[in-house]
Amino acid sequence: MDLGLSNKRVVISGATRGIGRAIAETFLDEGATVAFCARKGDEVAEAEAALKKRGVAHGAVCDVRNGDSYRDWLATAVEKLGGADIFIPNVSAGGGMGSEENWRNSFEIDMLGAVRGAEAMAPHLEKTNGAIVFISTTAATETFVGPQAYNAVKAAINNYAKNLATQLGPKGVRVNCVSPGPVYFEGGSWAMIEQRMKPFFDTTMAQIPMGRMPAPADVARAVAFLSSPAAAIITGVNLVVDGGMLKRVDY
Numbered sequence: 003m004d005l006g007l008s009n010k011r012v013v014i015s016g017a018t019r020g021i022g023r024a025i026a027e028t029f030l031d032e033g034a035t036v037a038f039c040a041r042k043g044d045e046v047a048e049a050e051a052a053l054k055k056r057g058v059a060h061g062a063v064c065d066v067r068n069g070d071s072y073r074d075w076l077a078t079a080v081e082k083l084g085g086a087d088i089f090i091p092n093v094s095a096g097g098g099m100g101s102e103e104n105w106r107n108s109f110e111i112d113m114l115g116a117v118r119g120a121e122a123m124a125p126h127l128e129k130t131n132g133a134i135v136f137i138s139t140t141a142a143t144e145t146f147v148g149p150q151a152y153n154a155v156k157a158a159i160n161n162y163a164k165n166l167a168t169q170l171g172p173k174g175v176r177v178n179c180v181s182p183g184p185v186y187f188e189g190g191s192w193a194m195i196e197q198r199m200k201p202f203f204d205t206t207m208a209q210i211p212m213g214r215m216p217a218p219a220d221v222a223r224a225v226a227f228l229s230s231p232a233a234a235i236i237t238g239v240n241l242v243v244d245g246g247m248l249k250r251v252d253y
């Protein structure tokens with residue numbers, strides 16, 4: 003199946019490693035062009051050089067938490083790409099419990115990052131029948147770890163995405179979520195948990211019927227499909243990529 007991603011212009015927040023990096027690689031391999039950001043300049047330079055071997059990629063240093071520089075980067079990214087067809091808000095503050103700071107971080111980085119990004123990108127996407135895919139998590143829809151900001155704020159993003167899909171549908175813009183379960187990659191949070199919290203890692207693995215955690219590329223392929231013209235009539239959904247870990251039934 004041809005996804006129809008050739009020459010699509012894709013803006014991704016946070017793509018120097020992990021899931022965001024795999025998303026950038028997948029889009030480039032499909033013939034799309036990509037603009038991405040992250041905070042660490044040396045890692046942006048490394049990722050940009052590596053991604054350029056696959057196609058047209060523009061990296062930039064930007065902290066999504068800072069609304070002004072985030073909007074500036076989005077405007078520059080669209081300018082460099084000559085427009086935008088797809089927006090992937092991928093950055094997260096990550097998990098953590100026991101401090102009000104965790105709630106502030108999740109709200110400012112995950113939630114406001116989603117809202118500011120969607121509001122800045124919608125006018126561009128309305129010109130191109132574009133698509134937004136928010137990177138959420140299975141931790142938004144079932145209890146996991148504990149009462150942490152990460153789970154609650156990602157659930158809010160799922161809700162926001164569904165409402166946004168209803169609002170932007172008449173303007174030709176599709177809005178979906180991809181919710182990964184625990185994703186394993188070197189340097190990622192689950193590689194760290196495997197080293198430092200082996201019993202928790204093993205308990206989590208035991209809940210995955212497919213017997214392995216998704217790799218970033220597994221998530222990236224779901225993102226590529228949902229944001230592609232091949233999914234032209236799919237909007238307002240939350241696609242779970244978790245090897246069967248969630249036990250809820252979707253009616």
Ligand SMILES: NC(=O)c1ccc[n+]([C@@H]2O[C@H](COP(=O)([O-])OP(=O)(O)OC[C@H]3O[C@@H](n4cnc5c(N)ncnc54)[C@H](OP(=O)(O)O)[C@@H]3O)[C@@H](O)[C@H]2O)c1
Pocket residue numbers: 015016017018019020021022039040041042045064065066067092093094095096111137138139140181182183184185186189190191192
């Ligand atoms: N890993 C998992 O198991 C898992 C499971 C479910 C859902 N998810 C979701 O998938 C997404 C990506 O997760 P990941 O594990 O691949 O993350 P990661 O390894 O922490 O990578 C995040 C990327 O975003 C950048 N970044 C982080 N904070 C940023 C900020 N404030 N401004 C700009 N860039 C920032 C990072 O680079 P810098 O540090 O240089 O900024 C990096 O490029 C997140 O939304 C996460 O919640 C992950």
